[in-house]
Amino acid sequence: MPHDEEWIQEQKRVDYTVGKMKKEKEELLSKVRAVRGEAQEIRNTFWEDVTVNLDEPDDVVETSASVRQQAELLAERERSYGHMEKNVKQLDRLIYSPYFARVDFHEEGETSEPIYIGTASYRDEDEYLVYDWRAPISSIYYDGVPGPVSYQAPDGRREGVMDLKRQFLIRRGKIEAMFDTGLSIGDEMLQEILGHHASTHMKSIVATIQKEQNRIIRDVSSNLLFVQGAAGSGKTSVALQRIAYLLYRYRDSLHSEQIVLFSPNQLFNHYVSKVLPELGENNMQQTTFLEYAQARVGKALKVESLLDQMEESLEGKTEHKETAQIKGSLEFFRAVEDYAKKLLEGGIIFRDIRFKGETIISKEDIAAMFYAYDESYSLPNRFQLVSKQLLKELERISKEERKKPWVEEEIELLGQEAFLAAHKYAERKMRQNRDDFSGTAYEKEFLARKIVNRRFSSIRKHIKQFRYFHIRAQYLDFLKKAPEFVRGAEGPLDAKTRAAFQEGWLPFEDTVPYMYLLDLATGKMMSSSIKYVFIDEIQDYSPVQLAYLRYLFPYSKFTMLGDLNQSIFGTSGRPQMELIKDIFGEEKAQVVYLTKSYRSTAAITRFTKEILQDGEKIEWFDREGALPVVAVAGSQEEAIAKITAYVKKLSAESNTVAIIGKSRKQCEEAYEKLREELDLTFIEKEYSGLPEGTILIPSYLAKGLEFDSVIVLDVSAATYHDEAERNLLYTVGTRAMHNLVLVSNGPVTPLLDKVPEDLYVEE
Numbered sequence: 001m002p003h004d005e006e007w008i009q010e011q012k013r014v015d016y017t018v019g020k021m022k023k024e025k026e027e028l029l030s031k032v033r034a035v036r037g038e039a040q041e042i043r044n045t046f047w048e049d050v051t052v053n054l055d056e057p058d059d060v061v062e063t064s065a066s067v068r069q070q071a072e073l074l075a076e077r078e079r080s081y082g083h084m085e086k087n088v089k090q091l092d093r094l095i096y097s098p099y100f101a102r103v104d105f106h107e108e109g110e111t112s113e114p115i116y117i118g119t120a121s122y123r124d125e126d127e128y129l130v131y132d133w134r135a136p137i138s139s140i141y142y143d144g145v146p147g148p149v150s151y152q153a154p155d156g157r158r159e160g161v162m163d164l165k166r167q168f169l170i171r172r173g174k175i176e177a178m179f180d181t182g183l184s185i186g187d188e189m190l191q192e193i194l195g196h197h198a199s200t201h202m203k204s205i206v207a208t209i210q211k212e213q214n215r216i217i218r219d220v221s222s223n224l225l226f227v228q229g230a231a232g233s234g235k236t237s238v239a240l241q242r243i244a245y246l247l248y249r250y251r252d253s254l255h256s257e258q259i260v261l262f263s264p265n266q267l268f269n270h271y272v273s274k275v276l277p278e279l280g281e282n283n284m285q286q287t288t289f290l291e292y293a294q295a296r297v298g299k300a301l302k303v304e305s306l307l308d309q310m311e312e313s314l315e316g317k318t319e320h321k322e323t324a325q326i327k328g329s330l331e332f333f334r335a336v337e338d339y340a341k342k343l344l345e346g347g348i349i350f351r352d353i354r355f356k357g358e359t360i361i362s363k364e365d366i367a368a369m370f371y372a373y374d375e376s377y378s379l380p381n382r383f384q385l386v387s388k389q390l391l392k393e394l395e396r397i398s399k400e401e402r403k404k405p406w407v408e409e410e411i412e413l414l415g416q417e418a419f420l421a422a423h424k425y426a427e428r429k430m431r432q433n434r435d436d437f438s439g440t441a442y443e444k445e446f447l448a449r450k451i452v453n454r455r456f457s458s459i460r461k462h463i464k465q466f467r468y469f470h471i472r473a474q475y476l477d478f479l480k481k482a483p484e485f486v487r488g489a490e491g492p493l494d495a496k497t498r499a500a501f502q503e504g505w506l507p508f509e510d511t512v513p514y515m516y517l518l519d520l521a522t523g524k525m526m527s528s529s530i531k532y533v534f535i536d537e538i539q540d541y542s543p544v545q546l547a548y549l550r551y552l553f554p555y556s557k558f559t560m561l562g563d564l565n566q567s568i569f570g571t572s573g574r575p576q577m578e579l580i581k582d583i584f585g586e587e588k589a590q591v592v593y594l595t596k597s598y599r600s601t602a603a604i605t606r607f608t609k610e611i612l613q614d615g616e617k618i619e620w621f622d623r624e625g626a627l628p629v630v631a632v633a634g635s636q637e638e639a640i641a642k643i644t645a646y647v648k649k650l651s652a653e654s655n656t657v658a659i660i661g662k663s664r665k666q667c668e669e670a671y672e673k674l675r676e677e678l679d680l681t682f683i684e685k686e687y688s689g690l691p692e693g694t695i696l697i698p699s700y701l702a703k704g705l706e707f708d709s710v711i712v713l714d715v716s717a718a719t720y721h722d723e724a725e726r727n728l729l730y731t732v733g734t735r736a737m738h739n740l741v742l743v744s745n746g747p748v749t750p751l752l753d754k755v756p757e758d759l760y761v762e763e
């Protein structure tokens with residue numbers, strides 16, 4: 001079809017812009033080559049250009065200055081090389097697709113100017129050929145429709161009129177689609193984008209950010225932003241775009257390492273890891289609560305993951321549920337504080353410091369040192385001081401130790417190198433002391449010190465890390481005494497924990513109280529340089545976890561994203577927002593709701609919202625697609641046959657088909673049968689990446705992810721029977737973008753009773 005004049009003119013502008021970019025890239029590349037050559041040259045001649053002389057102390061100083069100078073020269077070249085490489089990559093992205101929108105804007109009395117918006121700005125001399133999507137003026141594209149608009153510029157609010165709003169789909173420098181729009185962000189563009197297939201990595205939504213999403217992305221006034229949004233409403237996408245926005249807005253003062261994103265699991269981390277690099281930004285720090293906890297607790301105890309705990313609860317093992325609930329409450333968190341306060345006066349449990357099977361500093365001596373300090377000294381302060389004292393004491397002991405027979409025995413086992421070094425040392429000493437006779441004594445002294453130091457180094461580390469504090473015993477002591485501090489905690493709280501410690505693991509529900517006690521005693525670990533904390537899937541955080549995060553990051557701004565309907569603990573109890581306001585303070589807290597689901601077709605969203613008790617507020621995006629299918633089988637063989645047939649059918653039109661089971665155990669059972677018929681990957685653990693094709697995955701690992709087609713493994717009443725599993729079923733169903741099939745082995749779960757019959761087909 002021939003293009004109209006407008007299209008031709010726009011393509012000419014694309015050609016012009018891309019032409020400029022290509023030219024700049026060529027120039028940059030030749031500079032890159034030159035700098036790379038220089039860096040290589042420095043590396044090749046590094047040792048020729050430094051003067052190495054280690055004979056006298058003065059020479060050593062000179063040599064090290066010379067090495068440092070060369071190293072700095074090299075580092076400077078490598079930095080500028082890295083910087084240029086980054087620019088080249090950005091130009092590559094722009095050359096592929098220079099922009100996605102144009103808005104024409106004028107202020108009163110001025111002529112209308114076209115503003116082109118892309119993923120990064122591009123300037124030719126003084127003229128902006130492309131504006132960054134995060135530039136102040138770009139916000140009118142996301143917020144407004146043609147007509148009067150305003151935006152926040154650095155020097156105040158600007159009023160004006162938007163005369164045109166146009167969207168482009170440009171690939172490889174060619175306009176593939178172009179829409180003029182009167183609505184907010186044109187549905188046509190969104191239709192086009194949402195109609196695509198799923199991928200194993202999350203995509204950026206920069207060209208089609210919606211007005212309500214834009215408000216979250218650009219919010220800079222809230223200290224706590226709480227986003228409650230329906231499944232697929234773009235919470236995670238918005239979080240990542242917001243990070244990109246903040247990095248741009250505060251580019252002189254904010255670095256990606258000062259932002260941390262807590263995500264539900266490693267699989268999810270992997271899934272979102274490409275969004276920021278694709279926008280030309282470095283990734284923020286990404287972690288999971290488990291990863292943080294494991295680093296804090298140390299290798300000696302394996303921290304139980306929420307996923308492991310969920311697996312148990314989904315398999316019906318719930319005997320410790322009540323204790324877990326008490327340990328997850330805010331009261332329990334406060335109880336740790338009360339207990340820690342008492343420790344100021346006495347009661348800390350220490351361990352003996354031992355060497356070669358013998359106590360060298362006893363726990364009683366350590367306690368005496370610790371409690372010799374005035375009560376006004378905080379616990380962490382005292383630990384610091386005691387460690388210093390202990391290190392001194394260790395030094396004294398090590399001198400004694402050097403005289404012992406075992407040292408002599410070990411000296412004999414030392415290699416040639418050590419003796420040579422000892423010889424050199426002895427020579428120097430003799431020169432210094434004008435002493436010609438004590439060579440052997442000096443050599444022995446040197447070697448004995450070396451041996452003892454080596455053997456004592458782990459004790460030194462032990463002391464520096466306060467491992468003489470018997471945290472496990474202390475924590476068990478706290479659990480025993482906790483009923484004094486916590487209402488309703490009558491039963492024994494330590495039984496499961498005690499047994500777990502013996503087996504070398506830390507139960508999930510004990511993780512926060514344990515870490516908090518450790519922190520209150522010895523000081524916390526997290527650096528205070530974090531300015532922004534993002535927490536995704538916030539609905540799955542217990543009150544103690546929230547309180548602990550506040551404690552860890554007292555000066556940071558928080559963005560929390562979640563969906564109570566996807567909560568794995570069910571929706572009972574106090575509303576999470578109230579609790580959060582209690583913990584974080586109401587001041588500058590903002591709650592934003594996202595109600596429209598973009599992930600799924602209208603048919604799927606209409607179906608899944610009916611699974612919920614109160615899903616009325618969820619809206620769907622008008623994208624066509626087949627009705628969900630509920631397929632009932634009379635036996636397990638028949639269910640497997642049905643799943644196999646659906647996978648074969650759906651794979652033809654999908655990149656990804658996910659068969660989602662309730663628990664890992666349920667998936668394992670199905671896997672044995674399905675693998676005979678299908679080529680599929682079983683995602684058992686969070687550490688595996690996400691492949692294309694057909695996968696089998698337990699419900700809680702599929703959180704936050706999406707697939708072209710979803711087949712729910714078994715929606716029978718036997719599998720989903722508990723009211724508390726309603727949210728889980730909703731979470732599973734809402735992973736589907738284009739097709740949803742629910743297979744049931746036997747009668748269908750009553751959790752689907754409320755879904756009107758015209759919203760699905762039964763097969």
Ligand SMILES: Nc1ncnc2c1ncn2[C@@H]1O[C@H](COP(=O)(O)OP(=O)(O)OP(=O)(O)O)[C@@H](O)[C@H]1O
Nearest residue numbers: 205208209210231232233234235236237598599704
């Ligand atoms: N403005 C938008 N433009 C284009 N695509 C969008 C937009 N908003 C959301 N999407 C798409 O919708 C899908 C769901 O987004 P996302 O995963 O961020 O939602 P979520 O709210 O975190 O979902 P869930 O809670 O179900 O995990 C993604 O494919 C995302 O690209």
